[in-house]
Amino acid sequence: MWDPSNMFLNGPYAPWREEGEAFDLEIDGRLPDELSGALFRVGANPMYRPKDPSRYHWFEGDGMVHALFLRDGRASYRNRYVETVGLQRERQEGRSLHGGFMNPSEFPLPPDTFPKNLANTHVTLFDNRLLVFCEADVPHELRPDTLETVSQRYDFHGGFSGPPLTAHHKIDPANGDILTFGNRGGAVTWFRADRHGQVLDLHTVDLGVPTFTHDYVVTTDYAIFLVNPAMVRFEHYLKGVPSTVWEPETLDTCRWAVLHRRTGEVTWVEAPDAFTETHFLNAYQDGSKIVVDGHRTPRFGPTWKELESPPPGGDWNWWFKNIVATPWRWELDLATGKTTDSQVNDILGEFPRINDQRTGQRHRYGYYATTRGTGDWFIDGLAKHDYLTGETSMQTADGVLTSPSEPEFVPRPGATAEDDGWLLSTWWDPTTDRSEVIVQEAQDFTAAPIARIKLNHRVPLTTHGSWSDAADLDAAIRGS
Numbered sequence: 001m002w003d004p005s006n007m008f009l010n011g012p013y014a015p016w017r018e019e020g021e022a023f024d025l026e027i028d029g030r031l032p033d034e035l036s037g038a039l040f041r042v043g044a045n046p047m048y049r050p051k052d053p054s055r056y057h058w059f060e061g062d063g064m065v066h067a068l069f070l071r072d073g074r075a076s077y078r079n080r081y082v083e084t085v086g087l088q089r090e091r092q093e094g095r096s097l098h099g100g101f102m103n104p105s106e107f108p109l110p111p112d113t114f115p116k117n118l119a120n121t122h123v124t125l126f127d128n129r130l131l132v133f134c135e136a137d138v139p140h141e142l143r144p145d146t147l148e149t150v151s152q153r154y155d156f157h158g159g160f161s162g163p164p165l166t167a168h169h170k171i172d173p174a175n176g177d178i179l180t181f182g183n184r185g186g187a188v189t190w191f192r193a194d195r196h197g198q199v200l201d202l203h204t205v206d207l208g209v210p211t212f213t214h215d216y217v218v219t220t221d222y223a224i225f226l227v228n229p230a231m232v233r234f235e236h237y238l239k240g241v242p243s244t245v246w247e248p249e250t251l252d253t254c255r256w257a258v259l260h261r262r263t264g265e266v267t268w269v270e271a272p273d274a275f276t277e278t279h280f281l282n283a284y285q286d287g288s289k290i291v292v293d294g295h296r297t298p299r300f301g302p303t304w305k306e307l308e309s310p311p312p313g314g315d316w317n318w319w320f321k322n323i324v325a326t327p328w329r330w331e332l333d334l335a336t337g338k339t340t341d342s343q344v345n346d347i348l349g350e351f352p353r354i355n356d357q358r359t360g361q362r363h364r365y366g367y368y369a370t371t372r373g374t375g376d377w378f379i380d381g382l383a384k385h386d387y388l389t390g391e392t393s394m395q396t397a398d399g400v401l402t403s404p405s406e407p408e409f410v411p412r413p414g415a416t417a418e419d420d421g422w423l424l425s426t427w428w429d430p431t432t433d434r435s436e437v438i439v440q441e442a443q444d445f446t447a448a449p450i451a452r453i454k455l456n457h458r459v460p461l462t463t464h465g466s467w468s469d470a471a472d473l474d475a476a477i478r479g480s
Contacts, residue, residue, distance in 0.1 A: 002055035012403035012428040012461045015045050029451035031073045036470040039068040039424050042123040043462030060100040062087050063120030065147050075453045080141050082119035082132050083149035094344050121167035121462040127197035127263050128479035131185040133167040144476045159199030167216040173357045179218050186210040191222050191405050203264035218285035219360045223259040226274045230300040244301035269332045271339045276300035278325040281352040285360045288335045296328035345392050351406035364388050365419045367407045379403050383447040384480040393445045401427035410467045435459040
């Protein structure tokens with residue numbers, strides 16, 4: 001669509017601009033009676049033809065939220081765009097007004113639109129509101145049942161107005177608090193807000209350089225940030241080149257900023273080399289050490305030398321398409337200030353998830369989307385890794401479906417085992433150009449899915465999402 005040569009506008013990424021709803025969806029298999037609630041997903045989905053389709057990047061599309069509602073063994077679906085200021089302005093003009101930030105192409109920008117808040121990265125039910133996060137501002141608020149945009153600024157009841165908020169907050173499983181941070185120019189403001197959205201603890205950390213800080217991890221006592229050689233240079237955006245630059249000359253090895261969640265004290269821990277995490281899985285405390293799991297890539301962004309020699313056509317997407325990431329484990333020793341690390345396995349992947357009830361605590365299992373043997377479509381299956389035995393299991397949906405989303409773990413009510421529950425993920429069928437949500441038993445990971453929910457169209461590849469059980473969903477609907 002718009003450019004057959006750009007993978008981010010074709011196949012599983014191709015835009016789907018129709019908003020709508022569908023009831024009593026076709027289901028192959030049977031949904032468990034206890035699986036009751038909603039799966040919310042969000043991803044990039046450009047409403048209008050990009051200014052330069054050849055340079056469009058997956059991250060730059062308007063946010064569309066997809067909701068799959070499950071109850072009494074039946075499934076319904078609804079999707080809507082997030083009505084951002086930028087999208088509303090473009091609707092008035094009937095065309096795209098914004099250049100991209102990953103692969104910029106046209107300037108000057110319209111007034112008051114730098115950068116455009118795309119609202120396309122993560123979606124979570126919190127404070128009886130459905131919040132959609134990007135990294136350009138505070139989140140948007142949507143109605144959890146209709147997906148209508150209620151507000152373009154959820155600011156925690158006036159408790160937080162900036163800097164731009166991460167899309168990778170954590171929810172404390174003990175009390176429902178949100179643990180999150182904003183970042184501007186290397187100054188990170190971390191805070192905790194209770195389940196009603198009231199900001200409590202708040203601390204600011206100077207990381208020293210404008211490092212790429214997309215994700216982070218928490219433990220019972222700490223918030224941990226990786227300072228790495230990928231530097232965010234917003235001035236590049238105005239020059240039509242990528243704003244993220246790989247700068248080993250600025251920082252030749254990584255380091256960790258370990259923030260005490262209550263006192264605000266920062267402990268610095270050195271890493272052995274230079275790298276970037278794509279996403280973290282989880283972290284937990286083990287005596288004087290902090291164990292961090294996540295996906296590591298050797299570099300992120302073009303170098304200064306590469307910026308001096310633009311690629312043919314000025315297409316900078318090549319560096320992103322060549323990213324490879326593998327599961328990694330880091331052990332941060334707070335007593336010595338040193339890190340030891342090891343590769344977990346050699347299966348390339350992204351979008352790692354755990355049972356969220358283990359957030360900040362010791363975990364045994366991790367789940368992620370695999371990128372082994374994918375060719376142009378980036379993702380081809382799912383993996384489950386057992387950190388106790390070292391075993392990795394694979395799920396490929398018999399090879400019929402491809403391009404699965406990040407897997408969402410839903411615990412079985414009353415479960416005691418960490419992996420007692422279901423995994424929900426959205427896959428693409430290239431033969432029909434439609435999507436399916438598959439439901440699989442997490443404990444029997446390699447078995448065929450217990451249910452395949454057939455959607456009426458393709459869902460463009462999403463980035464992140466969350467599950468809300470029926471009780472929380474109903475409370476939010478009553479309060480909205």
